[in-house]
Amino acid sequence: MPTSPSSSVQAARKAVADRLREIRRDANLTASDVAARTGWYKSKVSRLENAVTPPSDDDVRAWCRACEADGMAADLIAASRSAESMYVEWRRLQRTGLRRLQESYVPLFERTKVFRIYCSNVVPGLLQTDGYARALLGSIAAFRETPNDVSEAVAARMERSRVIGEGDHRFALLVEESVLRHRVGGAEVMAGQLGYLLSVMALPSVSLGVIPFSADRRMWMLETFSVYDDAQAQVELLTAQVNVSAPSEVEQYLKAFTEFQKLAVYGAGARARITDAINALE
Numbered sequence: 001m002p003t004s005p006s007s008s009v010q011a012a013r014k015a016v017a018d019r020l021r022e023i024r025r026d027a028n029l030t031a032s033d034v035a036a037r038t039g040w041y042k043s044k045v046s047r048l049e050n051a052v053t054p055p056s057d058d059d060v061r062a063w064c065r066a067c068e069a070d071g072m073a074a075d076l077i078a079a080s081r082s083a084e085s086m087y088v089e090w091r092r093l094q095r096t097g098l099r100r101l102q103e104s105y106v107p108l109f110e111r112t113k114v115f116r117i118y119c120s121n122v123v124p125g126l127l128q129t130d131g132y133a134r135a136l137l138g139s140i141a142a143f144r145e146t147p148n149d150v151s152e153a154v155a156a157r158m159e160r161s162r163v164i165g166e167g168d169h170r171f172a173l174l175v176e177e178s179v180l181r182h183r184v185g186g187a188e189v190m191a192g193q194l195g196y197l198l199s200v201m202a203l204p205s206v207s208l209g210v211i212p213f214s215a216d217r218r219m220w221m222l223e224t225f226s227v228y229d230d231a232q233a234q235v236e237l238l239t240a241q242v243n244v245s246a247p248s249e250v251e252q253y254l255k256a257f258t259e260f261q262k263l264a265v266y267g268a269g270a271r272a273r274i275t276d277a278i279n280a281l282e
Contacts, residue, residue, distance in 0.1 A: 019076060020048055020060075023069050027069065033066075037066035055080055081245065090240060091144060097148070098146060106160050113169060115173075115227075117227075118175075118226075119179055119224045120175075120224055121224055123193060125157060125161070126173070128193065130158060131185055131189040131192055132192070134151075135184050172261075173208050173209070174210075177277075191278055191281050194281075197274050207266065208270060210269070210270040211263045215264075219263060230254065
């Protein structure tokens with residue numbers, strides 16, 4: 001049975017509660033001890049440990065302080081904050097169509113200084129042409145049976161992509177070579193898309209790497225993911241968007257991205273593979 005957003009949120013809350021309990025036990029403290037050290041009623045300790053009440057940031061700090069585990073507070077706070085938004089089904093995000101979801105990314109894009117994006121299946125949204133985006137979003141709308149606002153969604157995606165040439169943002173983007181070969185929208189659309197990749201590579205703010213078919217896979221292929229600065233990662237599954245903000249988990253995605261960078265080719269090597277993909281369309 002598919003996991004619902006509400007059950008996923010509850011699972012995330014329980015994970016935080018379980019971690020609080022583990023920290024208490026590792027400190028050899030009872031629930032009464034924590035209550036005494038924090039000045040809480042014992043019932044509050046019980047509610048927090050059983051995920052009945054989600055902890056506030058101050059609750060987490062007080063708990064870790066009582067257990068002499070202050071160094072664990074940051075991860076726990078991040079995990080607690082992200083519980084409501086960590087796993088959200090696409091059908092919930094796209095229930096009114098695709099345009100609003102495209103527009104919702106604008107504040108995140110505007111405040112992000114460094115984008116790290118790995119794509120194993122499609123061209124990164126920030127680098128998509130109008131034709132490619134129209135074909136891709138059209139297929140998504142059809143598959144998920146969302147209200148048909150594809151034209152508006154494409155316009156919103158093109159508008160948000162202006163961040164590529166504005167401000168002091170930097171973009172490190174990696175694609176598997178298979179992305180260059182998957183035909184989205186037909187040969188003509190793909191030729192235009194691949195040609196645009198060649199042109200955008202010249203921008204000083206953009207680093208585009210291609211991971212060749214022949215790469216010695218020291219790092220296995222993953223779902224498409226993006227890391228915004230060092231603060232947040234997003235992972236795209238078939239059914240849902242997963243948001244990660246716990247520092248230790250974001251670090252895992254940064255580590256994976258670094259490993260993928262080691263496999264990629266850049267500059268002339270990347271251009272050669274894009275050109276080969278264009279020639280294969282003939």
